[in-house]
Amino acid sequence: MKLKQKIHLWSSLLMLVILGVLTAVIYFSFSELAFDTEVSQLQTELETVVTAVNDNPADDPVDILRGYVPADGLVRAVSGGTKLIRDIQDPDVTVQFPAALPENAGIIEVEESRFAYVTAPIIWTDGEVAELVMAQSLDEVSANLQSLRFVLLAAVAVAMIPIILSSAVLGRLVTKPVTDLTNTMTRIQKSGQFEKLPLTETAKDEIGEMGSTFNEMMELLEENYRKQEEFVSNASHELKTPLTVISSYAKLLQRQGMEDPAIAEESLAAIRMETERMNSLIEQLLHIARRSETQLELANVNLPEVLGQTVKVMQTSFNREFRLIGGQQAIVVKTDVPKLKQLLYILLDNARKYSSDRIEVIVKNEGAPTIQIRDFGIGIPKESLPFVFERFYRVDKARSRDSGGFGLGLSLAKQLADALHAELEIESIENMGTTVSIVFSGDFNVQPVNLKQEGLR
Incomplete structure (x- = not known):
């Protein structure tokens, strides 16, 4: 997989994960807040009912409770696990609400429907302390939460469209200088000619610094290559002269040196002198070429x-x-x-x-x-x-x-x-x-x- 595709894929996945986590946090926070709000409101309403019953001991509590039955809810009075009255409930509530409740207030699921409930003690008509229970269906809240889920998912889907497009643009933007650098090096390798990257004056970021460094390296390589060619040319020229002299005197020695001692002596002296000059030149070249001899003994x-x-x-x-x-x-x-x-x-x-x-x-x-x-x-x-x-x-x-x-x-x-x-x-x-x-x-x-x-x- 190319770098551009990796940037596109991983940046899109990262943003999807971030949006998913953010959406989940928003949804669960809102749902908890909505349920807690319903329970709190139901608690306030129950306190109002208890006050109304206690303030009117002569009236039939059933009549009072009937006036406070919540929409999609019910009210009941229980003493010692026995119902003192029949459940007073909204006609739309058809479920059988359980007799025993786990806590004094909370959320309970009955027949795949959620209910908020609260309990409070109350003095009944015979002076006995009973437990008043009030419950309300949370179907409307659940429907609102379901709508919120759809809205959040749609928002994530819509938000991912510009994110995917921008990650694709980002991938091209980041990899373009690398691609240009690779193409330039490929052309240099094929043509053998040094080439620089075209840079703009505003490119002051890390990519621009990479391009500037590459161009400086090309300048250095080009200069070193030129010096190397000049060095080889000059060394060849310097070696060519003594070799030519040695060759000429060797031919002269071969033609006439065996018969004329003076020519032989002259030829051997010239050959020895040029050999010493060549040896001196080679020794100096080796001294210059030995880059490893930089270890100092201070x-x-x-x-x-x-x-x-x-x-x-x-x-x-x-x-x-x-x-x-x-x-x-x-x-x-x-x-x-x-x-x-x-x-x-x-x-x-x-x-x-x-x-x-x-x-x-x-x-x-x-x-x-x-x-x-x-x-x-x-x-x-x-x-x-x-x-x-x-x-x-x-x-x-x-x-x-x-x-x-x-x-x-x-x-x-x-x-x-x-x-x-x-x-x-x-x-x-x-x-x-x-x-x-x-x-x-x-x-x-x-x-x-x-x-x-x-x-x-």
Whole structure:
């Protein structure tokens, strides 16, 4: 059963049950009230009869009682279970009223007819205390209640017509956005083209929020799909170049390398170099693709100590001047040391490639712990700064290829910084140098630490 039909069915049944319960409560409440009213009126009339008999002891009580016989009712006087007089009753009453009554007042059913009755003590002509009984038929009340039943049932039937129609409209109204969403997803699946739901500006309810969320998700998927296509295209392009070089030198080696040692040496050196470049590219691609490596092993560390170790490794490896500035005082942050060192190596290696002068590593704690890596190289054009963290983006593709870059280093650095809850900021002036800042979040990274307890310097 479809959702629209379920909404239609269950809402109609629920309203039918509610109306049925409400109708039953109204009917039974009214019927009890009607019967109680008849008994109360009969009680008042009996008190009047008793007063009239007691006030006229010389008169024949039968004559007095005959004047007070209720319509469709009877009056009798009983003493010790024996009738003192014959029942005085309306000619329309033909039933045999029972001699014994269960209570002093109430409702009794006699020969499928209901009667209201009341009793009261009375002093009879011989001074004996007798029991005066007055009863009245409730056929008229029962007929009115039957009419009320028909009216209530008719009212329920009439009320269910707009309820059924409105529940059908409600079912369509609720399921229409879901149907539109399903149809849109089906079209996307068949065509492979991203499509959004048409929304009105007034749709501010939950259905409108669902449509807005779906459209935002489509935008994100479309953007990710475009980036994925661009990523695959760029990766294929980057891999194609070294593969072409390797293939060309392999053919040259096959044709002439066996006879000419110089050609063989040149070919093998080129093949080895391009293989190393390809290996480096694949390693960087794997680093970016590994989304599962976001589990951090956090520890409280002293930034100047970590920077000193990193700078020393870079100086030894490249025989270049890396200068640490501001490392005299301890600056403690909570971070993942291996990932932080990997981030530093990427930024320092990038600064080394595009600068022949010294490289400064500045650490300071002004508001938030910050590491700045400053070079005095060729710099980055102002118009290129917003794009330097995108994958495969290179300011000067020819120059970057000569220096061994693929345009992935800063993208990987941005990913590592995000994992460490740090911000990367870059400033650059062409032909003057570039400064990259790592700003640690005050809420996440900075912790009050006792250096002696932590064993930090």
